[in-house]
Amino acid sequence: MRATLDFLLNDWLDVEALTRRPRFADHSRETFASVLDTCERIAREKFAPYNRLADTEEPWFDGERVHLPEATHEAMRAYVESGMLAAAQDYELGGMQLPCVVEMAANSFFSKASVAMSGYAMLTNGNANLLMAHGSPTQKEVFARNEFAGRWFGTMCLSEPQAGSSLSDVATRALPDGHDFDSDPLGPRYRLKGHKMWISGGEHEITENIVHLVLAKIPGPDGKLVPGVKGISLFVVPKRLVDEQGRLTGERNDVALAGLNHKCGYRGTTNTLLNFGEGRFPVRAYTGGLDGRGAGAIGYLVGEPGKGLAYMFHMMNEARIGVGLGATMLGMAGYEASLEYARQRPQGRPIGPAGKDPAQPQVTIIQHPDVKRMLLAQKSYCEGALALELYCARLVDEQNTAAPDAAAEARLLLEVLTPIAKSWPSEWCLEANNLAIQVLGGYGYTRDFPVEQYWRDNRLNMIHEGTHGIQGLDLLGRKVVMDGGRGLALLATRMQETIGRAAQVPELAEHAESLARALTRVGEATRAAWATGHPGEALANATPYLQAFGHAVLAWIWLDVALLAQASRAAGGPQDFLQGKLAAAKYFYRYELPKIEAWLRVVETRDSTCREMEEGWF
Numbered sequence: 001m002r003a004t005l006d007f008l009l010n011d012w013l014d015v016e017a018l019t020r021r022p023r024f025a026d027h028s029r030e031t032f033a034s035v036l037d038t039c040e041r042i043a044r045e046k047f048a049p050y051n052r053l054a055d056t057e058e059p060w061f062d063g064e065r066v067h068l069p070e071a072t073h074e075a076m077r078a079y080v081e082s083g084m085l086a087a088a089q090d091y092e093l094g095g096m097q098l099p100c101v102v103e104m105a106a107n108s109f110f111s112k113a114s115v116a117m118s119g120y121a122m123l124t125n126g127n128a129n130l131l132m133a134h135g136s137p138t139q140k141e142v143f144a145r146n147e148f149a150g151r152w153f154g155t156m157c158l159s160e161p162q163a164g165s166s167l168s169d170v171a172t173r174a175l176p177d178g179h180d181f182d183s184d185p186l187g188p189r190y191r192l193k194g195h196k197m198w199i200s201g202g203e204h205e206i207t208e209n210i211v212h213l214v215l216a217k218i219p220g221p222d223g224k225l226v227p228g229v230k231g232i233s234l235f236v237v238p239k240r241l242v243d244e245q246g247r248l249t250g251e252r253n254d255v256a257l258a259g260l261n262h263k264c265g266y267r268g269t270t271n272t273l274l275n276f277g278e279g280r281f282p283v284r285a286y287t288g289g290l291d292g293r294g295a296g297a298i299g300y301l302v303g304e305p306g307k308g309l310a311y312m313f314h315m316m317n318e319a320r321i322g323v324g325l326g327a328t329m330l331g332m333a334g335y336e337a338s339l340e341y342a343r344q345r346p347q348g349r350p351i352g353p354a355g356k357d358p359a360q361p362q363v364t365i366i367q368h369p370d371v372k373r374m375l376l377a378q379k380s381y382c383e384g385a386l387a388l389e390l391y392c393a394r395l396v397d398e399q400n401t402a403a404p405d406a407a408a409e410a411r412l413l414l415e416v417l418t419p420i421a422k423s424w425p426s427e428w429c430l431e432a433n434n435l436a437i438q439v440l441g442g443y444g445y446t447r448d449f450p451v452e453q454y455w456r457d458n459r460l461n462m463i464h465e466g467t468h469g470i471q472g473l474d475l476l477g478r479k480v481v482m483d484g485g486r487g488l489a490l491l492a493t494r495m496q497e498t499i500g501r502a503a504q505v506p507e508l509a510e511h512a513e514s515l516a517r518a519l520t521r522v523g524e525a526t527r528a529a530w531a532t533g534h535p536g537e538a539l540a541n542a543t544p545y546l547q548a549f550g551h552a553v554l555a556w557i558w559l560d561v562a563l564l565a566q567a568s569r570a571a572g573g574p575q576d577f578l579q580g581k582l583a584a585a586k587y588f589y590r591y592e593l594p595k596i597e598a599w600l601r602v603v604e605t606r607d608s609t610c611r612e613m614e615e616g617w618f
Contacts, residue, residue, distance in 0.1 A: 018401070416480065
């Protein structure tokens with residue numbers, strides 16, 4: 001994997017060019033490589049050997065504390081000591097001012113070694129980044145700084161048992177806390193009551209405190225919650241109360257663990273149901289006036305009331321790219337394991353002109369065409385997904401440090417690509433894990449080999465941070481039509497530029513023609529889906545649209561990578577390595593891209609089969 005990572009970073013994305021920008025001027029190709037080396041070593045020594053242990057020794061609750069294997073504590077200590085929690089932050093915050101694309105590449109080693117153990121870090125980083133963007137100066141200093149230092153970890157608390165992904169139905173309430181409302185230096189102080197479900201990292205003893213970011217509604221003057229998402233606000237709710245200096249007060253906030261969720265995979269990350277304000281840990285009650293004041297978990301308002309969901313999307317969009325990376329690396333881990341197995345496992349004999357000769361010695365299964373098919377599919381999914389995630393991370397760097405026009409284009413492209421960056425690896429790198437199990441046959445289905453765990457861990461990624469269906473609705477319902485379709489037009493322009501270059505290369509001209517047709521078909525289907533202006537008709541087949549759009553994007557990514565591989569191969573670069581990239585691209589164009597026609601057909605005809613299906617017919 002490292003050779004592919006270096007190729008994508010240095011040759012394809014030219015990350016060294018970022019060092020010419022003031023923010024990254026202290027860095028070089030060598031410092032970037034040093035960061036990757038360090039993270040690769042820590043992941044190999046502290047994470048990978050205990051991935052199975054974290055899976056088999058699930059978190060458990062003794063009524064007071066949640067217990068995790070000591071190996072998880074050691075792994076997270078090593079991660080904190082590496083400085084990666086603050087890797088992209090300013091030097092003044094203890095950061096390294098690394099480009100996002102290098103930070104993501106470095107974190108890929110941890111996701112591959114143990115995605116569950118590394119989940120705590122991803123959540124903490126996203127939590128702190130949100131506070132840096134939208135929190136008050138004191139909230140940044142007290143909460144974000146301590147998270148970047150690894151003293152505290154963080155979570156995001158959105159879903160509720162009765163609401164799931166329907167955030168408009170959030171019922172957690174937040175009431176002003178009397179005379180403490182405006183006087184607390186940590187921000188306007190509220191009391192929260194409610195329940196949050198599916199909270200990863202919601203309870204543990206890895207760090208001395210946990211910083212929860214909680215969506216809740218502030219009742220209107222009539223005491224009723226505002227329907228929909230407009231009334232949702234965001235609050236910092238620490239597990240243990242702190243003062244304005246970041247010191248623990250010794251008092252526990254009224255946030256109680258109601259239960260641990262027992263999962264198919266991803267078992268090394270605690271996943272919880274949390275009760276806010278149930279009275280198990282009553283804190284500093286204030287008596288008087290408003291109903292409910294003086295009871296509940298203490299929370300500090302982030303930003304302005306009613307803007308909580310917009311703020312939370314800062315963390316959610318970042319997490320969606322992180323989920324895509326995690327899915328990619330689980331696929332990559334399965335690919336490498338099944339490739340190693342296929343190279344060593346003798347079974348069967350080749351088919352010659354006269355059929356099989358039982359007198360001949362067995363061959364390793366990698367010699368069989370169908371096994372090559374399964375390995376090549378995995379390679380095309382995983383390496384293509386890795387290129388996509390790194391490209392999106394590079395867009396983040398453009399958004400943050402490029403000239404204004406380039407930054408605006410990067411922001412627009414990232415808006416369109418984020419649903420793909422989350423959903424495509426979640427579906428197709430899961431399929432890679434499925435194929436890895438198939439390569440191993442019966443052995444793949446046992447716990448003697450790691451591929452079954454990779455599949456179980458990866459199955460979560462189509463669900464969390466917005467299910468597959470939600471990503472489809474976001475893409476077709478919002479992203480491709482926003483600003484009159486400017487984002488889609490910009491992406492199409494980028495794709496056409498690649499098509500134009502590839503059309504001049506004889507070995508890639510066929511791929512260029514196929515991508516041009518696919519791009520035309522996506523445009524036609526997009527317009528046809530919205531032809532009636534009826535959202536119900538347009539969005540009924542949003543998931544097939546997502547799949548087709550994603551395949552077109554990955555075909556573009558592969559064509560752009562193939563252009564570099566072809567040129568490098570002609571210049572005498574490492575032939576087998578580069579030929580492997582070209583073969584993976586060819587596989588994607590021959591076996592995968594043709595699938596989009598069936599997906600788009602139901603989109604452009606606004607097929608009503610699913611929309612008109614009645615409950616009784618099932």
